[in-house]
Structures are given as structure tokens and as C-alpha cells.
Amino acid sequence: MMTVLGIVIFFVGILLSVAWHELGHFTTAKWFGIKVPEFMVGFGKTIWSRKRGETEFGLKAIPLGGYIRMIGMIPPAPGSDSALGRTRRTGPFQGLMDDARRQSAMDVAPEDADRQFYLRAPWKRVVVMFAGPFMNLVLAVVLFAIVLMGFGVRTYTTTVSEVSACVLPATVAADGPPPQCPADAPPTPAAAAGFQPGDKIVAFNGTPYEQDDWRGMQEAIRSSSGTVTVTVERDGQRLDLTPTLITTQLRDLDDPERIVDASFLGLSPLDEIQRKDLPAVAGEIGSIISRTGEAIIALPSRVPALFGSVFLGEERDLDGPIGVVGVSRIGGEILAQDIPVGQEIAFFLQLLAAVNISLFLFNLLPIPPLDGGQIFPALWEAVKKRIARLRGRPDPGPVDVAKLLPVAYVVALVFIAWSGLLLVADVINPVRLFQ
Template structure:
């Protein structure tokens, strides 16, 4: 047993070391080719190259060959070629008369040659980026197709009626090739975007969507679909089901590489159908048929998976006004409006007789019936008025659209409405954790922290962290916090609430109401199976086609970088979206898991990124040098030494400041989030 375990550990460790080596080599190549461009053209122009360095700062290792010192430096965030008469750290060299007299100095060369030397690094990165892309497409690149996995409640795409399983064919008249086209179009569009596609039922649609700009970048709220296959990990002990869920207790257990084929004997064609089936039959024990990796499709293994009951605190919260309504939905047709507050359904008080969290189930269970509702509607300059309406719900499963993000409202999919919950307690269930903690109606919830179970740590639940939500006018997170309790079964919560003028803190253990019958439990629409992302392979049939795809991908990547910079300047995209070297290395390591093609694709994008950013007109960067050379070429005079020195130091401060900022984002925000 020890021999087998040791072999597995060594295999995993060897795989990780190999991935790290691949990433280091790849990132090193991107930097190397950039500096090689400067070096090669400088040599061609007979400029003396004093040092060729990969990295900055103190030198770790170096050797001299001919007149050039080749060095590896300690800070691996770039590199440099130090030429006689050109030094970013000492710009006064450009105007030194002694160096200028040396015919092999950079500063002694004509402007066109110096332009060639400066631009060579960028040109080399464009060429190598294109080649990286071409080789990746020749091997076959896995991309995410434009199939909707989730439409986030309350977001523009959800409001426009886009549903899980919908396929997006065109955006603004342009054919889509991957899900990145949706993200790109949302982030960089100056206004509305038009999307054409096909619903899951085969109907064509065309909708106009206005991206939401309240976050760090414009987005419309769509997430890609997953496949029906459980991932295969390098580590055989990696979890494939969420701890504590029904899937983790299934018999027989799920295995890595399993592909879901049937549920209760009915064929499952795609992820959207799987979602709907699990949601529609949420309280039932289901037989999930899978095909094991390496076995014929006809050999189906049936796995019995029980339901996942909702865990609650026993609190009924006040319903908030309607935040958003889907176009063409039953709510839209019935005359409901954003801002309406639902007070009664079928004559029952919402919040005291009906739990607002149960409304998705209530309306889903009454599909096709005419249901009377009463809403309070705000009036300009007058008291709210009571409006009586009738709605006819669609046959959409409850909680199919769950509030997975902060400030996501709770959606009632069968009506097409979404609302927040106000953290004011209207009712406390008898015998519930909330009642035992002494919480009374009219208490105001201030904060909830979902913490690890006693005697368990982050290692036991990796990668699921503890989470804290505060509630106020801006942070309307009760629905999201409630959902996060569900994906952390067995976790206690620390609740802070205001009651009778006092702030109280209590620790509660969420419960499954024992009064619920097993066959009629309020259950989650998911079972806890982890599925891998849906991917399709884009592969060139020949090297010629691969080069063509590489050129196109290079052009699109450069355009994306330009649009990102423009959006950063105009404020459409937040600087918080930037990534630094730590994130770049982390992403490179992750894509290395997916094989050489994905790593080559990433390195290609990094090469183009380096080319575009290096040619920005910022002193210290290649683009800044090009600006000075253009000035010299036009005026026939070298830049003033004081101006040149000042500009160089300003550029250096800017670049160092930017580096510190992105390192802060990498280490203190993303690493701790």
C-alpha cells in the first residue's frame, strides 16, 4: 500500500514540476524573443551590445561571449538589451559626446537604424505570437462554444429572455466562434449589442441588450455551459462531488471521467436538459445513468442520487420591490412593473403566510393556472396604490436560476420576475435555529458569516472558503447568502442582528425542517456533481490554415488589447480588472494542465500583449523611445537632455507604480479572495 501511495504522490509531484518547468520555459521564451529582436537588429546595424539580460535587477548568473555579457537576473518580469549609448536607467548616454564619437554606439547611428532596433522587439513578439497561435491551432485548441449555461437573474441578458441552453450565433451581425466573443462584445461595446441565436426548443431569436456597467467591466450576465462529463484530474483523490451533498453519498459512487447519459432511463442530451431535469424533480431520488471512461456507450452504470434538502435558519424575510422583469414573460404580460412590491398571492400575505424564498416553488407548482396577486405600486407625488393583477405561470422549474453572485436578486423563473429580500424578519418558524437563538419578528439582520464546521479547516473543504455578508441599502445579499448556505452543507453561521435596540450575535446551525415529509421536502435544484466546462476543438487541417488562423487571432488579440486600454481610459473598464505577473504565472500554470495547445495559445496572447504594451508612448518603454526618435527625425535635433531625463524618470515611476499596483491586486486581493 505504501509503495502504491508513494508512486501516486511522486507521479503528482512530477506532473506539477513538469508544468512549472513548461510555464517557466514558455514565459522565458516570450521575453527572450522580444530581447532577441533588439539584439539581432542592433548587431546587424553594428551596434555594440554590452549586455543581454533575461530579467531585471541583480544578476544571478552570467557569462561573456565575444563582447557581450549574457545574464539571468533576479526579477523575472522582463529583460533588456544594454547597448553602448543607450541605457534606460541613464538616459544622459544619448547626449554624451564621448560615446557619440564611437561609431559603434547606438546614439551614433542614423535615426532610421535606431527606429529599426527599437521596433524589432515588438515586431519579433508579433511574429512569435502569430507562430504560437498557429502551432496551437495545428495541435487543436479547446474553446468554449457560445452556449448559455446560466443567465444571471436581474442582468440584461436575463431580462431580454435568454435562457440556459440558448445558442448565440451572431453578435452585432458578426459570427461568433467562442464564448469569449460574448464577453468581448459586452465589455468593449459603446452601446447596445444585438444578439441572434436559437432557443433550446429550436426557436430563433434576436434581442438587443444593453450591458450593465455597475461592475468593474460592462457585462450582460451570461455564463458558459458545462458538459455532461466529470473531469479527470491528475490527482486521483481530487473531489468530483461537493462534500456533504447527495452526490457525495450516491451509490455506487461517481468516478472521474463519468459521462451522464440518462436520468431515470430518459436520455439527457445536454447540460441545460440536465439542469431542468434535476430542478423539476428536485425532491425525488433519481437514478443517474453514466458511462465510465473507456467503456462502450451501451454500458450504462445507474447511480442512485437522493435529493438535497434546503437548509434554513427558520427566518421569513420581508420581500423587496421587483428589481427586474423579463420581456414577454407572464409578469410582463400581466402588467407588473419594476418597483412593484408583491403583498398578497391568492389572498395570502407574502412574508407572514407565504415565505418569499418559497415563491419560485409556489408559482412553479401552479403552472398554467390563473393566480391573483396584489402589488403596491409607487405613484409620482402620491401614496402607493394597491393594484390587483392576474398571472399565469409558465412550467419552469423552481430555483433553476439561482443567486450565485453578490447582490443577485431571487428569480421566479415561471413568472419572469426577480426581487431582493429585505433583511427584516417577519416570521420565525417554530422550533427553528432562529427561534432557539431568541430572534423575534421585526429583528433586523445586520451580518451573516458562514464558517467552517467545528474541528474542520480550509483544507477539509478546499476550495470553498468562509464567506461574510453585510446587509444595508447597497448590499442586498440575503438571497445570495441563503444560497451560499446551501453549497456549504453542515456549516454553522454567525448571525449579527438588531433587536429591541441592541446588537446581538448568535451562532446558529441551519436545519432541515423535520416537519417536511421526505417525498415533499423543499429541495435544491442541484445534486452536487462537479462537471467540466463544455469545450469544442478548433483544429487547422494544414499548417497553411494554421498560419491563417494565427494571423487572425493575432489581429483580434491586438484589437482586444487596444479596446481594453481605451475602456480603461474612458472608465468603462475598472483598473481592478488588470492582472500582474503573479496572476499571469498562475494562469499559465493552470492552462499547462490542459496541454501544449492551450499553453501555446496563452503564450501567443502574452506575446501580442507584450508587443502592444511595449509600444505605448511611455518613456522607458519602446514606444517612448520611438516618440523621441520621431521628434529627432522631424526636427533634426536630439531631444533636450533635461527633458529626456525628466521624461524617462516619469515613465520609470509610472511603470514601477503600475507594477506595484498589479502586484497588490495579485497578492492582496485575488490571492485572498
């Protein structure tokens, strides 16, 4: 029951994020006098709607996104002989483009002729289209700030929680509580050097480390060799301990499935909930944006593994793409865990913030029908107008975005196929963060 409740709550959170995104488009469009007949969350058949003023607000049956409909998104073609954009040109996609132009023109009542999207200055169109993704970024920043500064996050510190008594293979040391040391197992460098639980490491080989920089400490240990000097605080006193590192097999810090040879000390860190400051929030946002951007770029390379997880029974990649159903299911798993309520809420908010970062970056891709597919033509139009003015030539007019419709249809078909594959994978072979 808690899992189902968690799925429902997180799914509602995603829908609210979509509505928040569309609110950015809607608000800026109204600021610039553009008429917006529809504001919808979802696609397909309308299941609920209410009209407020000149805009119909509603929910549709397929909750895989949302949209607002602004009049005049497609300008008349250059050389049109009527307001409906009829031209005498021919081509393999000309009928498709002409139909779209006619439909766009038919949405415009005579009294709204000056409220069309394409009539606004390029910078205004950029603002309208960028406002949606920007709202997702704002929401992500707010959610991360609430988590990091309000709830705090579990952080591995440089305070020693446990000193390993002996050196064990990486595959054994990672499975559950440490087993009894075999008679022939050598002591760890930390045990031999006299480390104790509660020691706070303040410096390694003369380099100071912040209390929350256990990862930096790990990297320093693994990249060193021989006898090193570790400065610790114990009972209010500073001591220099001189362990001699050994090289053994360890799990890679970035890929725990991979075993590497590295230097080993034999300490476990104390983890605690720490509240962060504003610079930490900015750093976390930057890190998430970077990792999410890399993941989006790598999406095509993830297709074979996703296909294998659906049709070949292969194990699902924990770092691979997850759809709306999958991420909602993870939200359900979080709520079903036997952990403090505060931690559950923090997990929820972090996950929702990560979804909003993905929406921010994905929608900025310069391909139709995404928001970036309207931003790029507007920027190109601004460049053309500027060049024309410098050369003393007439205004070249709006960029003919109808020419991008074939690309938009192809992208839409790819997106539908991709969403379907993700949906099947999330149902039959879901990603599970908690086993």
C-alpha cells in the first residue's frame, strides 16, 4: 500500500512539474500579448477542462508531457497569395507544410491578427520558449535548497567509524558485516598504525581536508604509496600516525562493479546528516546539470542495453534511462522503506529535483518539437535581421519554421518509440534502488 501511495504521490509531482513548465510559457506569452487558447497537461483525449477567460485549462489522457497552444506559431510562407498561406511551390513535404500553415492561420480570428506568436520580436519568442525549461530549473534549485539546507544530506565524514582489523578481498569486504579475520590475513595498515574509532582525520601527507571531504581523502589514499603521514584529532589532541600503505584489490569509486588495484589503509568513515550552505547548493546543481547533460548525450548508446533488458532478459542498468513509470516506482519504493519520515521526504524532493533538471536540459535541445526547436529559429532570425540591417537590405521576414515540420514528425515518432520501450522496461524489468 505504501509503495502504491508513493507511486501516486510522485506521479502527481511529475504532473505538477509539467504544469509548472507550461506556466512559464503561458505567463511570458501573456506578458507579450500573445493569445493562448489552450493550456494542457498531457496529450490525447481531454478528460477534464475548464475555460478561464480566453484560455481552456485541462488534463489529457496520456500524461507524458504538456503544452500550451499559442496562435500564429507558424508564419505564412514567403510568397503566399492569401492569408491562409497558399503557395504555388511543390516538394515532397510541401503538402504537409501547407496544411500546417493553413491550420495555423485558421486559428487566428480577425481581431487577434496582431496577437500571433511569429509577429513578436525574436528576443520575445526566445523568452517565451526558454521560460518553460527555466521554470523547471528554478523548481529544481528550490527543491535542492530545501533538501540540502533544510533536511540535510547523509554525508561521509573524515571521522573514523571503524578500523578494519585485517586485509580481505574486495568481494568479501563489501558483503555485509566484516567476517572474522582468517589466521593468515595480514593486519590493515590502519590497525598496525594505531588508528582508533572516533579519530578525526584533519590532514593527509600535510594536505588539510574538510570534515565532509571523505571522497577526496579516499582518492588521496588510493593514489599514494609507501609510508604516509596522517594527522588526526583524538581527545582534543593532534597526533601524526605513519601507516605504510599496501596495494590490494578494491572496488572502483565510480563503478563498484569494477575491481582495481589501489593503495589501501583500512578505515571506514562515520556518516551523518549535515545541512549545507548556498554555495553547496550551487555546486550540487552544477554537478547534477553536468551529469544529466552527459546522460542525455549518451542516450543513443543506451538503446542496446535497454533493448536487451526488455527482450533478452538482461539485467537493467542502474545508471541507464528511466521513464515516468520507472521514476514514479522508485518514488513508491522510497515511501515503503523503514526510514525516518524526514529522510523519505528528502529522497522524494531530490528525485523530483533531478527530474526537473532533466526536463530543463532535454527541452533545450535545438530540435523540434522541443522548446529549443523554436529558440534556434528565433535566434537565427535575429541574426538574419541584423545582417540585413548592416547591409542596408530589407527585413528578410520570419524564419519559415514550417520547413522543420518533417524533422518534428520524425523526432515525435522516435520519442514515442523510445517512451514505449522505457514503459515496457519499467514495467517488466524495473530499476530497483532498494533490494
